[in-house]
Amino acid sequence: MAAKGNVTIHSDECKGCGLCVESCPPKKLHLADELNQYGVHPAEYNGEGCTGCGICFYCCPEPGAITVYKATATSGALPKEGKGPGTQNREVDYATVV
Numbered sequence: 001m002a003a004k005g006n007v008t009i010h011s012d013e014c015k016g017c018g019l020c021v022e023s024c025p026p027k028k029l030h031l032a033d034e035l036n037q038y039g040v041h042p043a044e045y046n047g048e049g050c051t052g053c054g055i056c057f058y059c060c061p062e063p064g065a066i067t068v069y070k071a072t073a074t075s076g077a078l079p080k081e082g083k084g085p086g087t088q089n090r091e092v093d094y095a096t097v098v
């Protein structure tokens with residue numbers, strides 16, 4: 001099954017406040033063990049399970065720290081999980097949503 005969303009966190013823009021970690025509904029973010037250039041533990045994506053909801057972006061006080069991507073089918077409507085023909089192995093790309 002293709003991922004619904006993706007998120008990138010620019011660690012050197014992050015102040016390590018943890019608001020995104022707390023706000024992520026499926027709890028797919030955490031604070032890194034390592035420090036960034038400002039000496040704080042930046043947020044990191046767990047690597048899977050992001051839904052592309054954008055909540056982390058709206059909670060983040062640093063405008064450049066988070067980019068969220070929502071999966072979009074390369075043709076046709078977004079695939080609906082497990083329903084109808086053509087829902088398996090459909091190519092998916094990502095559009096920046098916030």
Ligand code: SF4
Pocket residue numbers: 005006007023024025026027028029049050051052053054055056057068
């Ligand atoms: S976009 Fe939503 S699901 Fe993805 S990391 Fe941010 S809060 Fe979590």
Ligand code: SF4
Pocket residue numbers: 009013014015016017018019020021042043059060061062065066
């Ligand atoms: S909300 Fe923004 S500044 Fe705070 S930990 Fe998450 S990415 Fe970093």
